[in-house]
Amino acid sequence: KPILLLMNGTLRLDDHPALVSACSSGAGVIPMFILDDAGAGDWKLGGARRWWLKDSLIRLATSLEARGSRLILRAGDTADIVESLLGEVSAVYMTRAYSPMGRRAQEQIHQLCSAHDTDCRRFTGNLLLEPEDVRTKTGGIYEVFSPFWRRAVELIDGSPPLGAPDQVPAPDNWPESQDITELKLDPRPAHWVKPIAATWVPGEDAAQDRLAKFLTEAARDYKAMRDVPGVEATSRLSPYLAHGEISPRRIWAEAQLHMMTEAQDRKGADWFLRELGWREFSKHLLFHNPTLPVRPLKAQFEDFPWREGVDDMVVAWQKGRTGFPIVDAGMRQLWQTGWMHNRVRMIVASFLVKDMLWHWRTGEDWFWDTLVDADLANNAASWQWVAGCGADAAPYFRIFNPITQGEKFDPDGDYIRTYVPELADMPNDYIHKPFEAPEGVLKMAGVSLGATYPEPVLDRKACRERALAALQSIKKQA
Numbered sequence: 001k002p003i004l005l006l007m008n009g010t011l012r013l014d015d016h017p018a019l020v021s022a023c024s025s026g027a028g029v030i031p032m033f034i035l036d037d038a039g040a041g042d043w044k045l046g047g048a049r050r051w052w053l054k055d056s057l058i059r060l061a062t063s064l065e066a067r068g069s070r071l072i073l074r075a076g077d078t079a080d081i082v083e084s085l086l087g088e089v090s091a092v093y094m095t096r097a098y099s100p101m102g103r104r105a106q107e108q109i110h111q112l113c114s115a116h117d118t119d120c121r122r123f124t125g126n127l128l129l130e131p132e133d134v135r136t137k138t139g140g141i142y143e144v145f146s147p148f149w150r151r152a153v154e155l156i157d158g159s160p161p162l163g164a165p166d167q168v169p170a171p172d173n174w175p176e177s178q179d180i181t182e183l184k185l186d187p188r189p190a191h192w193v194k195p196i197a198a199t200w201v202p203g204e205d206a207a208q209d210r211l212a213k214f215l216t217e218a219a220r221d222y223k224a225m226r227d228v229p230g231v232e233a234t235s236r237l238s239p240y241l242a243h244g245e246i247s248p249r250r251i252w253a254e255a256q257l258h259m260m261t262e263a264q265d266r267k268g269a270d271w272f273l274r275e276l277g278w279r280e281f282s283k284h285l286l287f288h289n290p291t292l293p294v295r296p297l298k299a300q301f302e303d304f305p306w307r308e309g310v311d312d313m314v315v316a317w318q319k320g321r322t323g324f325p326i327v328d329a330g331m332r333q334l335w336q337t338g339w340m341h342n343r344v345r346m347i348v349a350s351f352l353v354k355d356m357l358w359h360w361r362t363g364e365d366w367f368w369d370t371l372v373d374a375d376l377a378n379n380a381a382s383w384q385w386v387a388g389c390g391a392d393a394a395p396y397f398r399i400f401n402p403i404t405q406g407e408k409f410d411p412d413g414d415y416i417r418t419y420v421p422e423l424a425d426m427p428n429d430y431i432h433k434p435f436e437a438p439e440g441v442l443k444m445a446g447v448s449l450g451a452t453y454p455e456p457v458l459d460r461k462a463c464r465e466r467a468l469a470a471l472q473s474i475k476k477q478a
C-alpha cells in the first residue's frame with residue numbers, strides 16, 4: 001500500500017524530510033494538499049496568500065509530474081479526507097505544524113491512524129530547531145530574543161539539507177483529485193491581485209534564485225542597508241518561507257557556505273541569519289502560547305482601552321490616506337505588492353496602535369488578509385512587539401515618530417516618491433511633512449493638501465498624550 005504524504009506547509013521538493021523518507025520506503029507515494037478553510041477557523045488564509053498558494057500549487061504539481069508523480073488536491077475537513085483514505089494507504093507522513101489549528105489537525109490525524117492501525121509520522125523541516133529543544137538553563141522557555149538566539153546558535157547542528165528526489169514513486173492507483181478551481185483560491189476583488197501577481201514569482205525555483213541573488217548581491221550590505229525601504233536590501237524570502245517553498249536549513253547552509261567563501265560578507269550574512277532567528281523565536285512563542293494571535297502576552301494589557309472596529313480613520317490607514325507620507329507609502333506598498341518593508345511595518349503598526357490607539361488585532365487582521373507572507377506566528381508576535389504587550393516588546397511609551405523615521409531611513413524620499421507619486425515633486429526637506437511646507441513650496445510641487453494629498457488625519461502631539469494616559473490607566477489598575 002502507498003504512503004499518503006501531506007504537503008501542507010511544505011510546498012517544495014528540496015530539503016523535505018517527509019518526502020525523502022516516503023520515497024526511500026519502497027512504497028508508492030501519494031502527495032496531497034488539503035485546503036481546510038473551516039478547520040482554520042478565524043485564520044482561514046487571507047486574500048494575498050490565496051493568490052500565492054494557487055500559483056504555488058500549480059508549480060508544485062508540475063515539478064511532481066516531472067518526477068513521475070502527481071499532486072492530489074482536496075478541499076474540506078482534513079480529518080474526514082484522511083480517514084476516507086486510511087483503508088488504502090499504509091502510512092501517513094507530514095511535516096510538523098506549530099500553529100494551534102495545524103497542531104489540532106495533526107493530532108486528529110494521529111488519533112485516526114492509531115484507531116486504524118496505520119503508521120503516522122510527523123517530520124521536522126520548517127524550523128532550524130524544535131520548540132522543545134531550546135530551553136533556558138533551568139529548563140524554562142525563553143521570553144527574550146537575544147538569549148534565545150545565543151542558545152539556539154549553539155544548538156543548530158548545521159546538518160546538510162536534503163536534495164530533491166529525482167523520482168517520486170507512483171502508487172498503483174491514484175485517489176481522486178479536485179480541480180484547483182474547486183479550492184476557490186481566487187481573491188476578490190480580482191483586480192486587486194493584478195499588481196501583486198506582477199511583482200512576484202511563487203514557487204521553490206524562484207525561492208532558490210532569490211536566495212542566491214540575495215547572497216551574491218545584497219548580503220554584504222545587509223546590516224547597514226536593511227532599514228532603508230527605498231533600496232532592495234533584504235532577501236524578500238518571507239512569502240517563500242511562509243509557504244514552505246524553501247527550508248530554513250537550506251537558507252542556513254547556503255549562508256554559511258557564502259560566509260566561508262566571501263569572508264568580507266560575514267557580518268551581513270550573519271545578521272541576516274539573526275533575522276531568521278526572529279522567525280524561529282516567533283514560532284516557539286506561538287507553540288508555547290497558542291493564544292498569541294488573540295491575547296496579549298503581558299496580562300495587564302488585557303484591560304488596555306484600545307479602540308475597536310473599522311471606521312473612516314481605519315480605512316484611511318488601510319488605504320494609505322493618513323496624510324503622513326511614510327505611513328501612506330507603506331500601506332500602499334502593502335496593497336499594491338502584498339509585502340511591506342520591515343522598518344515601515346513597524347512605523348505603520350505604531351501609528352495604528354499608539355497614535356490612533358486602535359487595537360493591534362485590527363492591524364493584525366488587515367496584514368493577515370493583504371500580506372503574501374502572512375504568518376500566524378510572525379504577524380502576531382510582531383504586532384504584540386510594536387503594541388508593547390508582547391514577550392520581548394518595545395516599551396509601550398516608545399512611539400515611532402513617522403516624520404523623523406522617514407527622514408532617517410528615506411532621506412531622499414525615494415520610497416515616498418515610488419508609492420505616493422502625488423508628492424514626487426516635493427523637495428526633500430518637506431517630503432516627510434508636507435503639512436509643514438510653506439504655501440509657495442506646495443504650489444511649486446503641485447500639491448494641494450486636502451485635494452491632491454490628504455491633510456493629516458490626526459494631531460500627533462495630542463495623540464501621544466492620549467496614548468500615554470491610556471498606559472497610565474492600566475498601570476493604576478495593576
Ligand code: FAD
Nearest residue numbers: 234235236237238275276278279342345374375378379382
Ligand atoms: P529579511 O530581512 O531578508 O529576513 C529574512 C527572514 O527572516 C524573513 O524572510 C523572515 O522569515 C525572517 N524575519 C525577518 N524579520 C523578522 C521579524 N521581525 N520577525 C519574524 N521573522 C522575521 N513577517 C512574516 O514573515 N509574516 C508576517 O505576517 C509578518 N508580519 C509582521 C507584522 C509587523 C507589524 C511587523 C513589524 C513585522 C512583521 N513581519 C512578518 C516581520 C518582517 O517584517 C518580515 O519577516 C520581513 O520584512 C520580510 O522581509 P524579508 O524576507 O526581506 O526579510
